[in-house]
Amino acid sequence: EVQLLESGGDLVRPGGSLRLSCAATGFTFRNFAMAWVRQAPGKGPEWVSGISASGGSTYYIDSVKGRFTISRDNSKDTLFLEMNSLRGEDTAIYYCAKDVNRVVVAPVVGFDIWGQGTLVSVS
Amino acid sequence: SSELTQDPAVSVALGQTVTITCRGDSLGTFYAGWFQQKPRQAPLLVIYGKNTRPSGIPDRFSGSASGKTSSLTITGAQAEDEADYYCASRDTSGDHVLFGGGTKLTVL
Numbered sequence: 062e063v064q065l066l067e068s069g070g071d072l073v074r075p076g077g078s079l080r081l082s083c084a085a086t087g088f089t090f091r092n093f094a095m096a097w098v099r100q101a102p103g104k105g106p107e108w109v110s111g112i113s114a115s116g117g118s119t120y121y122i123d124s125v126k127g128r129f130t131i132s133r134d135n136s137k138d139t140l141f142l143e144m145n146s147l148r149g150e151d152t153a154i155y156y157c158a159k160d161v162n163r164v165v166v167a168p169v170v171g172f173d174i175w176g177q178g179t180l181v182s183v184s
Numbered sequence: 185s186s187e188l189t190q191d192p193a194v195s196v197a198l199g200q201t202v203t204i205t206c207r208g209d210s211l212g213t214f215y216a217g218w219f220q221q222k223p224r225q226a227p228l229l230v231i232y233g234k235n236t237r238p239s240g241i242p243d244r245f246s247g248s249a250s251g252k253t254s255s256l257t258i259t260g261a262q263a264e265d266e267a268d269y270y271c272a273s274r275d276t277s278g279d280h281v282l283f284g285g286g287t288k289l290t291v292l
Contacts (some may be wrong), residue, residue: 094188098227101210105283106221106283108272109279120279122280141274161229161232161233169233170215170216170230170273170274171236173229173238177226
């Protein structure tokens with residue numbers, strides 16, 4: 062079964078850190094770009110970061126640049142998001158999502174597999 | 185950077201056709217993806233690229249584009265199509281992904 066399973070969300074104080082993980086099963090993880098997308102309570106989705114299939118290219122929304130780091134371990138089919146200097150506005154459900162592309166910067170946007178999400182609360 | 189603009193709410197009678205639109209400068213260059221989200225669920229990709237449906241998405245969902253506007257059409261809307269719909273595309277730099285503000289679809 063194609064599945065993404067996030068973990069690592071928690072309640073943390075402002076200025077604190079968290080590391081999110083996303084375990085992939087059922088598809089060839091190393092062949093696809095991946096992303097983290099968050100959704101604050103009552104709001105729409107917000108793309109946070111993307112990483113190419115190889116891990117060689119990474120991209121971030123401006124509000125998290127320098128605080129968050131996306132990475133992947135293709136030998137373990139796992140995606141990560143290291144989150145530092147957390148702020149109240151980072152409070153959201155964080156989803157990992159499989160890109161339909163191998164690269165992040167592509168003409169087509171499509172995240173065809175999503176995890177169930179993990180809640181990050183900063184307070 | 186840029187924005188993607190959607191109408192906040194749209195309604196359709198059961199079995200009728202409805203079109204949800206998304207406007208933005210980047211749509212003149214990049215394709216939109218369309219996501220359906222029901223309460224307490226993760227978003228679900230329903231259309232991407234020129235007009236591609238992922239496996240399992242009913243063929244009543246279709247996509248189109250013209251100029252700086254992308255559209256999602258549901259032909260013969262069903263009760264289970266009631267949901268929030270979000271478009272997404274690259275920003276004008278191409279480096280980031282933007283989501284629209286969402287359209288709440290009510291099936292009457």
